[in-house]
Amino acid sequence: MQKFVIRHSMTSLLPPFDFERMILAPWTTALDTYGWMTLMAFLVTATCGLIGNYLILRRMALVGDAISHSVLPGLAVAYLVSGQLTLPAMIAGAVGAGLLTTFLIEFLHTRSRIKADAAIGITFCSLFAFGVVLINLFASKIHLDAECVLYGELSYLPSEPMVAILGHDLAPQPVLVMSCVAILVSLLVIFFYKELLLTSFDALLAGSQGFRPGLVHLLLMGVLSVVIVAAFESVGAILVIAMLILPGATSQLLSTRLPVCLWLSLLHALLSAIGGLHLSLILGCSMAACVVVAGAVLFGSAWLYTVIVNALHKKAALSAPVEA
Amino acid sequence: MTTLCHAQRSRAGRLSLLSSLLYPLPSLLYLLSSSTAHAARIGDLTETTVSEQALRFFTFSDPSLRLALIGCILLGLNCGLLGGFIVVRRMSLVGDTLSHAVLPGVALGFLWNMTKDPVAILIGATLVGGLSMLTINAITRTTRLKEDAAMGLVLSSFYAVGVCLIGMIQKLPTGNKSGIDKFLFGQAAALNGGDIALLAVTAVITLLFVTLGYRGLLTLSFHRAFGATLGVPVNLLHHAMMLLTAFAVVTAMQAVGVVLVSAMLIIPAATACLITDRMHRVLLWSALIGMGTAALGAFFSFLGNNLPTGPFMVLAGAVLFAAAFLFSPQQGWLTRLWRQRSQRERIERENMLKAMYHLAERREFREEGISLLELAEQRREPLETERLNASKLVHQGLATLSDDATMLHFTPEGWRKACAVVRNHRLWELYLTNVMQYGADHVHDDAEKIEHVLGEDTVRQLERRLDFPQTDPHGKPIPGARDVHGAARTRPNETTGYTR
Numbered sequence: 001m002q003k004f005v006i007r008h009s010m011t012s013l014l015p016p017f018d019f020e021r022m023i024l025a026p027w028t029t030a031l032d033t034y035g036w037m038t039l040m041a042f043l044v045t046a047t048c049g050l051i052g053n054y055l056i057l058r059r060m061a062l063v064g065d066a067i068s069h070s071v072l073p074g075l076a077v078a079y080l081v082s083g084q085l086t087l088p089a090m091i092a093g094a095v096g097a098g099l100l101t102t103f104l105i106e107f108l109h110t111r112s113r114i115k116a117d118a119a120i121g122i123t124f125c126s127l128f129a130f131g132v133v134l135i136n137l138f139a140s141k142i143h144l145d146a147e148c149v150l151y152g153e154l155s156y157l158p159s160e161p162m163v164a165i166l167g168h169d170l171a172p173q174p175v176l177v178m179s180c181v182a183i184l185v186s187l188l189v190i191f192f193y194k195e196l197l198l199t200s201f202d203a204l205l206a207g208s209q210g211f212r213p214g215l216v217h218l219l220l221m222g223v224l225s226v227v228i229v230a231a232f233e234s235v236g237a238i239l240v241i242a243m244l245i246l247p248g249a250t251s252q253l254l255s256t257r258l259p260v261c262l263w264l265s266l267l268h269a270l271l272s273a274i275g276g277l278h279l280s281l282i283l284g285c286s287m288a289a290c291v292v293v294a295g296a297v298l299f300g301s302a303w304l305y306t307v308i309v310n311a312l313h314k315k316a317a318l319s320a321p322v323e324a
Numbered sequence: 325m326t327t328l329c330h331a332q333r334s335r336a337g338r339l340s341l342l343s344s345l346l347y348p349l350p351s352l353l354y355l356l357s358s359s360t361a362h363a364a365r366i367g368d369l370t371e372t373t374v375s376e377q378a379l380r381f382f383t384f385s386d387p388s389l390r391l392a393l394i395g396c397i398l399l400g401l402n403c404g405l406l407g408g409f410i411v412v413r414r415m416s417l418v419g420d421t422l423s424h425a426v427l428p429g430v431a432l433g434f435l436w437n438m439t440k441d442p443v444a445i446l447i448g449a450t451l452v453g454g455l456s457m458l459t460i461n462a463i464t465r466t467t468r469l470k471e472d473a474a475m476g477l478v479l480s481s482f483y484a485v486g487v488c489l490i491g492m493i494q495k496l497p498t499g500n501k502s503g504i505d506k507f508l509f510g511q512a513a514a515l516n517g518g519d520i521a522l523l524a525v526t527a528v529i530t531l532l533f534v535t536l537g538y539r540g541l542l543t544l545s546f547h548r549a550f551g552a553t554l555g556v557p558v559n560l561l562h563h564a565m566m567l568l569t570a571f572a573v574v575t576a577m578q579a580v581g582v583v584l585v586s587a588m589l590i591i592p593a594a595t596a597c598l599i600t601d602r603m604h605r606v607l608l609w610s611a612l613i614g615m616g617t618a619a620l621g622a623f624f625s626f627l628g629n630n631l632p633t634g635p636f637m638v639l640a641g642a643v644l645f646a647a648a649f650l651f652s653p654q655q656g657w658l659t660r661l662w663r664q665r666s667q668r669e670r671i672e673r674e675n676m677l678k679a680m681y682h683l684a685e686r687r688e689f690r691e692e693g694i695s696l697l698e699l700a701e702q703r704r705e706p707l708e709t710e711r712l713n714a715s716k717l718v719h720q721g722l723a724t725l726s727d728d729a730t731m732l733h734f735t736p737e738g739w740r741k742a743c744a745v746v747r748n749h750r751l752w753e754l755y756l757t758n759v760m761q762y763g764a765d766h767v768h769d770d771a772e773k774i775e776h777v778l779g780e781d782t783v784r785q786l787e788r789r790l791d792f793p794q795t796d797p798h799g800k801p802i803p804g805a806r807d808v809h810g811a812a813r814t815r816p817n818e819t820t821g822y823t824r
Contacts, residue, residue: 014492056469061476062417069583111657112649118416118594122645125587129638132509136631150508150583151487238424238583239487242480249469249477285491292484299477307466 015284022281033158038277040157040175041291044231045269047182048240049247050189051224053261056248057200062117063102064224064244066124068237070101071228072149073131079142080134087177090229098225099218101127128237152236152288174233181230185223189262196220197258235288242292246272250299253306268298381626389626391520392512392579396618396633398523399576399588404614405534406569407593408607412545416594417475418457418566420586423573424479425456427486427582430507430574431493438496442518446574453570456482483582510581510634512622519578526571533568534607537561542603579618581634591641592617598648598655617641669716671776676713677722677742678749678775679703680732685800693731743803748775750796750803751786757797758790764797 026034055064074097075090082089101123108119135142145153160172170176189196195216198206203213231240251264275298276291283290380386410419429452433445456478463474515523534541543551544558544565551558569589576585596609621637650658679702683694700710714732717723722738725731734742752771756762762770778786787793787805795801 056473059470059472061470061472065420065476065479108649112598112655114594114597114649115411115414115416117414118411118590121416121420121586121590122594122642125584125591125638126642126645129584129587129635129642132632132635133639136635137628151491238480238483241476242484245473245476245480249473252469253467283488283492284495285488289484289487289491292481293488296477296481296484299481303463303467310466 014282017282023278026277026281034277036157036172036175037154037287038273040154040178040234041276041287042269042273043175043178043182044234044240045243045247045272045291045295046266047178047185047227048231048243049251049265049269050185050262051220051227052244052246053248053251053258053265054196054200054220055224055244056252057258061245062120063105063221065241066105066120067098067101067221067224068228068240068244069124070097070127070131071225071232072144072237073097073127073134074100074225075144075229075232076131076134076138076142079144080138083141085143091226094225094229094232095222097127098221098228102218102221148233149237151286152234152239154234154287157234174230178230178234181227185227188223192216235291239288239292242295246292246295246299250295250302253299253302268295272298378623378627381623388513389622391517392515392626392633393619393622395515395520395523395579396512396622396637397615398520398527399572399579400592400614400616400618401611402523402527402530402572402614403576403585403588404592404596404611405530405607406565406572407589407591407614408596408603408610409541409545409565410569410589411593411597412603412606416586416590417472419569419573419589421456421460421475421479422453422570423577423582423585425482426450426453426570426574426577427483427507428452428489429486430577431486431489434493435489442522442575446522446571449574449577450567450570452482453573454567457566507577508582509632510577510579510584510637512579512625512633515578519575523575526568526575530568530572533564537564538604541565545603579633580621580637581632584634584638587638587641588614588618591638591645595641595645595648598645598652601654613641613644617644672713673717673720673722674741674745674776675703676717677734677738678745680723680734680738681742681746684734693726693733695731697730699732740808743807745775747803747805747808748778748783750800751783751790751793752778753796753798754790754793754802755786767797 026038052061052064055061071094074093074095075085076093077097078089078093079085104123104127105116105119108114108122109116114122135144157172157174160174162170162172171179195206195211198209198211199213199216206213206216228240231243235243247265247268248261250268251261254264255261272291272295275294276287279294280287280290381389407419410416426449429449430445431448432452433448434440436444436448459478460471460474463469463477464471469477540551540556540558540561543554543556544561548558548562572589573585576588580588592613593606593610595613596606599609600606617640618637620640621633621635624636624640625631625633648656650656653659676699679699680694683698683702684691696707696710696714699714700707703710711729714723714725717732717738718725722735722741724733724735726733749771752774753764753767756767756770757764784805793802
């Protein structure tokens with residue numbers, strides 16, 4: 001009986017494989033549905049990946065984790081204050097919450113014996129809990145879906161109203177917003193390349209050259225909050241951490257040059273978006289999670305590659321004849 | 325000898341820890357055993373008012389509420405005890421990583437026979453949790469990536485796999501009613517007897533582990549290498565602790581939720597660290613705060629008709645933490661600010677009194693009043709500042725101000741204080757020149773600082789050491805202990821009546 005249940009559940013877990021529907025259709029007949037979803041997934045992963053590269057270099061990966069959680073109360077408060085979630089309110093709430101988080105973490109661990117790791121945990125858990133409580137207490141006023149916070153949802157995209165410019169339907173609104181954020185982030189990375197590079201690798205030197213590392217840090221946190229809030233509905237609070245870290249981590253395994261890393265993380269974003277689309281069709285589950293799984297598989301391959309290459313190098317070094 | 329004392333003390337600490345942790349157990353048993361009348365599940369009655377709900381909560385008339393409450397208290401105990409070690413070992417974010425990363429394990433445990441079987445879920449989640457820790461280890465060992473990146477990466481990737489699995493389960497015909505979604509924000513009302521039994525077993529194991537292995541855990545937490553040289557099995561203890569942490573996280577997840585369960589590890593323990601210093605007291609406080617916040621979370625969730633429990637627990641914990649952070653007697657931020665401020669004010673007062681003493685001394689104590697103008701000159705400060713300081717002295721009862729507000733007079737209390745400061749200063753100067761062989765022109769600045777903190781005992785010791793001197797290195801007389809304590813005035817100054 002037990003075995004039967006298991007076999008039964010295992011077979012019905014996966015929908016039957018259908019090459020036509022799962023591999024071909026998204027690029028041909030159903031392009032206007034899946035195209036937007038894939039584009040959105042790519043934009044989110046690419047934008048997060050660009051910022052994530054700097055987060056990893058600055059060893060602030062877990063601050064990204066913290067901010068991604070605390071954007072939730074920011075959104076809830078923005079909802080309560082402004083009545084409905086307009087774009088400016090959303091961004092104001094998110095940036096406010098992001099800066100509050102960085103400030104609180106700093107404050108807790110410099111003003112008491114609490115260490116930085118505990119300060120991060122306390123801050124984001126409390127803020128996140130506050131957000132969830134707000135959403136539950138004012139459920140009639142705040143139209144945030146708890147499920148979406150945890151899982152993210154990309155499939156609503158095709159049903160979003162199109163934004164028309166000059167009489168042409170351009171793109172669904174979330175996609176448009178995300179592309180604006182993506183362009184903003186790329187421009188910032190291009191224009192402030194030197195500042196970001198120097199402050200990430202050697203904040204002291206940057207300070208002595210007059211670059212204001214503190215300001216760069218705050219700006220980075222602000223931009224990070226904007227990116228997270230733009231991606232929030234699509235991928236949720238927790239999966240966005242993966243989008244932040246996976247591309248950068250993968251590319252930093254493969255290269256030691258920052259420009260190469262940035263390009264590689266864009267490539268990683270593209271591959272994981274496409275892989276995620278097909279994976280979600282094959283497994284029949286949430287696309288946002290599948291994009292992350294695809295990204296994790298890419299990371300795993302890169303990791304395996306570096307481990308093998310390192311092992312070969314070591315072997316070659318060991319077997320090489322010692323020069324006299 | 326000292327080690328022996330230490331061992332005895334720590335054994336006593338361990339015993340008191342054990343006994344005080346056992347106190348809540350009888351009341352828990354009482355809760356379990358009392359009446360089992362059928363009543364609605366927590367918050368099913370939506371018609372009730374807040375006060376009625378509160379009454380129902382405190383009379384424990386609701387069996388499912390009793391279960392939920394017992395579960396919450398047990399998980400608070402578990403998480404509080406382990407959290408103490410986690411926080412002092414700076415591994416707070418490990419709890420966070422574990423709680424997210426075990427999600428696929430929960431889903432797999434659920435898939436085992438398609439019901440919410442707590443044991444299967446515990447096994448699945450523990451295995452996956454262990455796997456996630458191994459992956460983090462492997463990533464940091466074999467690549468350039470730092471631990472934070474590795475943790476974030478593993479946390480979110482495992483979580484994504486879990487979300488995929490849960491999505492697939494919910495598509496199944498049986499999966500939808502499974503209540504697996506309760507794992508995400510937590511619902512204490514969804515705890516059933518099996519969950520409680522599991523929580524209780526985990527709590528007992530944790531209690532035994534912490535009390536029996538207390539000394540080993542102590543060395544592991546504060547000096548792992550030293551523990552290893554002593555022959556303490558630190559690696560074994562570390563892995564056992566991680567395993568128990570995984571147990572605590574997984575069993576608590578049902579009530580607190582995946583995202584917030586790490587907070588139950590961190591917040592009570594961090595609060596305890598702000599309240600007290602010794603590790604066994606930290607553990608005790610941490611367990612108590614954990615149980616308290618968990619019960620509060622259950623209470624508020626009950627008041628609000630089935631609101632998720634986890635966020636309320638965390639908020640209750642956050643409020644307690646904030647209170648400890650601001651007002652804790654030793655560590656509180658505001659208490660320390662206040663202490664610093666009163667210290668600063670005392671030093672300011674003493675400097676003012678000292679300046680008055682110097683002026684009086686320059687006139688060889690012939691005049692009673694010290695004019696504010698001269699005082700301002702002596703201290704090189706604006707007259708306004710001196711007026712302010714003078715009014716503070718008057719307020720403290722250390723001096724009186726003449727009617728036209730130009731002259732200051734010592735009160736007997738003020739005179740004693742001034743003598744004490746000058747005495748400290750001059751004795752210290754003498755000590756530095758005579759005993760420590762400083763040059764006479766190098767001692768003043770040092771004495772300026774130390775005069776405010778020398779205690780009575782130290783001053784007497786100095787005096788003995790210097791053989792009860794009468795004058796300081798600059799030839800000025802040192803006020804004696806009698807001046808300071810205002811006993812018999814042996815050498816009254818004929819003009820002022822004050823002793824010198």
